[in-house]
Amino acid sequence: MSASQSLDAVTPGEFGASISIAAHSGSVLNSIALRCKEYGIGLSQCLPFGDEPSDLLDAFEHLLEDKAAGIIGLVVENIADGTRLRALAARAYEAGKPVIALKLGRSQAGAELILADSSSARACEALFSECAIALAPCVVSFAGAAALLLRGQDMLMSGDTGLVCVAISRAGGALLADHAEDRGVPLAGEDGLWRGKAAKAIASFEGAGPIRNPVEGGNLMGWSRLAPLLESIEAEGQSGPVLLYADMLPEEADDLLVADILLARMQSTGAPLAIVSPGEMRPSVDAHYRANGAIVFDDLPTCFDAFATFYDSVEFDADDLIDPPDERSSIAPQALVRIREILASVESGDFLAEYESAQALALAGVPMAQSALATSADEATAAALAFRDPVAMKALAPGVAHKDEAGLVALDLRDEAAVREAYSDLTCRLSALGGGRILLQPMAPSRAELILGVTHEPALGHFLTLGLGGLHAQLLDSLALIPLSASRARLAQIVESSMAGELVARACGGAAHQRLADIVKALVALRDLVRLCGDEIASVEINPLLVAPTRCTAVDALIVRA
Numbered sequence: 193m194s195a196s197q198s199l200d201a202v203t204p205g206e207f208g209a210s211i212s213i214a215a216h217s218g219s220v221l222n223s224i225a226l227r228c229k230e231y232g233i234g235l236s237q238c239l240p241f242g243d244e245p246s247d248l249l250d251a252f253e254h255l256l257e258d259k260a261a262g263i264i265g266l267v268v269e270n271i272a273d274g275t276r277l278r279a280l281a282a283r284a285y286e287a288g289k290p291v292i293a294l295k296l297g298r299s300q301a302g303a304e305l306i307l308a309d310s311s312s313a314r315a316c317e318a319l320f321s322e323c324a325i326a327l328a329p330c331v332v333s334f335a336g337a338a339a340l341l342l343r344g345q346d347m348l349m350s351g352d353t354g355l356v357c358v359a360i361s362r363a364g365g366a367l368l369a370d371h372a373e374d375r376g377v378p379l380a381g382e383d384g385l386w387r388g389k390a391a392k393a394i395a396s397f398e399g400a401g402p403i404r405n406p407v408e409g410g411n412l413m414g415w416s417r418l419a420p421l422l423e424s425i426e427a428e429g430q431s432g433p434v435l436l437y438a439d440m441l442p443e444e445a446d447d448l449l450v451a452d453i454l455l456a457r458m459q460s461t462g463a464p465l466a467i468v469s470p471g472e473m474r475p476s477v478d479a480h481y482r483a484n485g486a487i488v489f490d491d492l493p494t495c496f497d498a499f500a501t502f503y504d505s506v507e508f509d510a511d512d513l514i515d516p517p518d519e520r521s522s523i524a525p526q527a528l529v530r531i532r533e534i535l536a537s538v539e540s541g542d543f544l545a546e547y548e549s550a551q552a553l554a555l556a557g558v559p560m561a562q563s564a565l566a567t568s569a570d571e572a573t574a575a576a577l578a579f580r581d582p583v584a585m586k587a588l589a590p591g592v593a594h595k596d597e598a599g600l601v602a603l604d605l606r607d608e609a610a611v612r613e614a615y616s617d618l619t620c621r622l623s624a625l626g627g628g629r630i631l632l633q634p635m636a637p638s639r640a641e642l643i644l645g646v647t648h649e650p651a652l653g654h655f656l657t658l659g660l661g662g663l664h665a666q667l668l669d670s671l672a673l674i675p676l677s678a679s680r681a682r683l684a685q686i687v688e689s690s691m692a693g694e695l696v697a698r699a700c701g702g703a704a705h706q707r708l709a710d711i712v713k714a715l716v717a718l719r720d721l722v723r724l725c726g727d728e729i730a731s732v733e734i735n736p737l738l739v740a741p742t743r744c745t746a747v748d749a750l751i752v753r754a
């Protein structure tokens with residue numbers, strides 16, 4: 193690990209707070225340091241070094257011992273060891289040191305520029321999310337989030353910590369509300385309305401217009417009313433940060449009155465005060481805010497990116513990170529023996545055909561469709577009759593992983609003639625490919641199609657995958673990666689909040705809760721399978737998992753050996 197490097201921007205924190213940063217990029221670290229200085233943040237230690245992923249983790253571990261640092265920052269190209277990162281993040285959380293990161297090379301072009309090809313940005317981001325490491329998208333929002341976290345360390349998180357927005361103008365208030373929704377930043381109050389003591393205070397303001405969150409100054413009919421309004425909001429337990437959209441008021445005295453009211457609220461709650469001024473503030477007012485600990489942003493997107501990072505950090509549920517639940521494997525020992533026999537039936541690096549893949553996954557607990565092999569048209573017809581549904585027929589050819597693309601699938605076969613014709617056609621295609629087998633399945637109903645599976649990322653290990661299937665897979669980039677460390681409860685949270693979960697909720701109506709539980713059960717089965725057999729499995733693809741109000745059914749599967 194490189195020695196600590198002295199930077200001109202490194203200064204004691206003006207407000208008694210500091211950050212220590214480990215970075216794969218010295219130039220980015222310099223930029224962050226300059227922004228931290230602007231926000232009055234001290235830099236305790238700065239550790240810039242080369243592009244070795246292991247150096248970052250060594251530096252992270254070193255910074256955990258830095259008693260002067262209130263938070264730790266990471267500028268990351270790649271991670272060498274996901275398990276070690278998780279352990280270090282748990283130590284940081286237990287020590288009360290929030291961790292924020294700036295990931296370099298999130299796009300393909302960006303990764304190529306820094307030669308960061310050892311693990312995908314999506315996998316790194318998924319890992320960070322499970323490790324209580326909040327991600328900032330740029331240098332300024334990184335420094336801004338650090339300032340918010342350091343100013344808010346004494347803030348009690350037991351009450352309502354939603355953002356209280358104040359705007360000089362109606363248009364400014366609308367912009368605050370728009371950007372908060374875009375970034376998922378929670379606003380204080382209920383659907384923009386004030387209740388309880390705040391509502392009583394508003395009712396006493398004679399001549400005032402509607403007062404919501406954001407609070408629009410024109411409706412207050414006098415800025416002196418802002419102080420009792422904020423006091424009533426605080427009395428309701430809503431003690432989160434305040435953000436002001438600052439236009440220039442006609443008189444400097446009015447600007448300073450608003451500033452003093454907001455700064456007094458910051459002192460009483462210990463919550464951060466931020467100012468966003470895309471236009472222009474009077475220099476004296478700007479200086480007054482900065483000198484007293486407010487964080488001043490120049491533009492709305494950066495401001496709300498910083499707040500999104502801040503809330504990602506303070507709202508993190510650390511239960512799984514600090515005390516991982518001891519969940520018994522969902523796979524029975526006898527089933528595991530058979531699964532390993534199936535995995536051993538192909539050479540390392542090869543894939544299992546759909547029939548064997550489905551057998552292994554069904555034993556693990558994935559809801560696979562029924563299937564039957566047929567060696568003649570008569571057997572195919574008998575299998576179709578036994579299923580009592582329209583059937584699908586698939587030709588399993590050696591070396592062909594994706595049957596649709598090779599024209600080896602016939603769907604919606606409803607009578608004996610259709611079954612025999614499809615069998616004849618597919619066996620001819622198999623002959624041209626050197627032989628193979630014919631597989632039949634009943635057609636499953638569907639309101640939604642999903643993709644589930646497992647992927648492997650160099651250095652970071654296996655991840656579960658969840659996304660939309662069918663046409664949606666091409667149109668929407670919905671694939672989520674989930675670390676294997678995720679508990680059943682955490683998987684349920686991820687599924688429910690995902691695009692896939694939203695689709696199922698809308699498609700299945702009153703049965704959505706049970707179907708979401710089925711998806712979680714399938715992910716748990718995949719998780720436990722890889723935990724037990726990870727050395728033997730490179731990837732798993734279930735595409736699609738068909739979801740209907742009555743059941744979930746996986747109708748195609750592929751396991752690739754490690």
